[in-house]
Amino acid sequence: MLSPPPIRAMPTPALLALLLGEEAAARLAGRSLIEIFALHAGRTLLNEVHAGYGPERTLEACKELMARALAETMRLGDCLSDPATIRDYLRLTAAGLPHEVFTVLLLDAQNRLIDCVELFRGTLTQTSVYPREVVKLALERNAAAVVLAHNHPSGVAEPSAADKMLTRSLKSALALVDVRVLDHFIVAGTTTPVSFAERGLL
DSSP: OOOOOOGGGSOHHHHHHHHHOHHHHHHTTTOOHHHHTTOBTTBOTTTTOOSSSSHHHHHHHHHHHHHHHHHHHHHHSOGGGOHHHHHHHHHHHHTTOSSOEEEEEEEOTTSOEEEEEEEEEOOSSOOOOOHHHHHHHHHHTTOSEEEEEEEOTTSOOOOOHHHHHHHHHHHHHHHTTTOEEEEEEEEOTTSOOEETTTTTOO
16 A cells, blocks of 8 residues: 655645545635735635635634644744744734734743734724733733734835834833833735844834
8 A cells, every 4th residue: 555645745736635625625726825825915715704614714724723833832932032933923813814903922031922912903004002001911911021013914014104103112111011022023915024123123
């Protein structure tokens, strides 16, 4: 009896068929994986389906499991030792959304993830963020530090003047209660999330 091929060696259509069945995989033929997994706000295959148990729901479950696996990784050790993990997590959870969200990653004194909270939700182009609520959340969860993140559904990852001003305001407010702001990421489209720390904007 022949052994099955290694998963990594299988072509994409065969992997989709393994996961979803031949019929569902055939329906997805020709679509990019970016579209299938809704990794871009303009590609909303998963977001079009809100209920039911079809292949789209199975794919959304796979995406959620991957995000949870990355969150578990961040709970085990210093999140910032491998910034790619944070970036991958944020892309999975925020890149495909059609509206802005503001997320706070709460960290302990060893930079291990305590929790990730979507604190504010906005419209296509903006989100209202209240520093008092961010400070309150950090104190409630006994966080020593935070990583901030929000998405740009437009697909443009460049920080705006308002983004920079908000980051300064949050950093000042959190410093009053001895909570450090370690980074602020902007997630947009299929590009690599932009890090304020790497840009020298903190």
